[in-house]
Amino acid sequence: MFEALNLSCVRDERTLFSGLSFTIEPGEMVQIEGRNGAGKTSLLRILAGLSSPEAGEVRWQGVNTRRQRDVFHQQLLYLGHQPGVKSVLTAYENLAFYQSVNGTASADAIYQALENVGLLGYEDVTVAQMSAGQQRRVALARLWLSDAPLWILDEPLTAIDKQGVSTLIELFEQHAQQGGMVLLTTHQDLQGVNRDVRKIRLTSAELA
């Protein structure tokens, strides 16, 4: 179980949200909604442990994530707003690096992940030479290589074409079906999702 307890976030002296609490159970898909600047990215970064809330805490299996950083990070796959891939490395090298940090290494699994994101044939191309959408796909290929139950995904569908979006949505559903948790932001409709997506809306008094 993943919990946000009374979270508050202040940026530039503006309260983006306060007293925000929710729980995510295995098997759930949750979408964070809100206008541009509402604080979605700020919230996801707090939930992933990349920044601190003004108040409140984040718990994994009942324990504050700050008291079990290593354990929590093994359970988490966070994909941020930016692709988060190394531009001097090739697509294959990026995924091999990801796998080496995460303990397993299998060339077959990397080729399969590249095929899943439509990048077979691009394995030896450096990321710097790729389009924005292709760079995003390299980052997203990690979803097929990860054993982490908790996925926190910031705008994973941005710059992805229609076919890619339906493949990803199927993957999210499959992950939840298998007891994983998917927490994401997206400005797109999650079309074709065959399971409930719980929505949490961030509304800032100052934006309303």
Ligand SMILES: Nc1ncnc2c1ncn2[C@@H]1O[C@H](COP(=O)(O)OP(=O)(O)OP(=O)(O)O)[C@@H](O)[C@H]1O
């Ligand atoms: N590190 C920071 N320092 C100062 N202000 C910040 C910082 N990070 C975010 N902000 C501000 O906080 C507000 C919320 O930003 P955030 O990126 O969380 O919103 P968002 O809901 O994800 O927006 P979008 O839908 O446009 O991606 C914005 O006004 C932004 O300028």
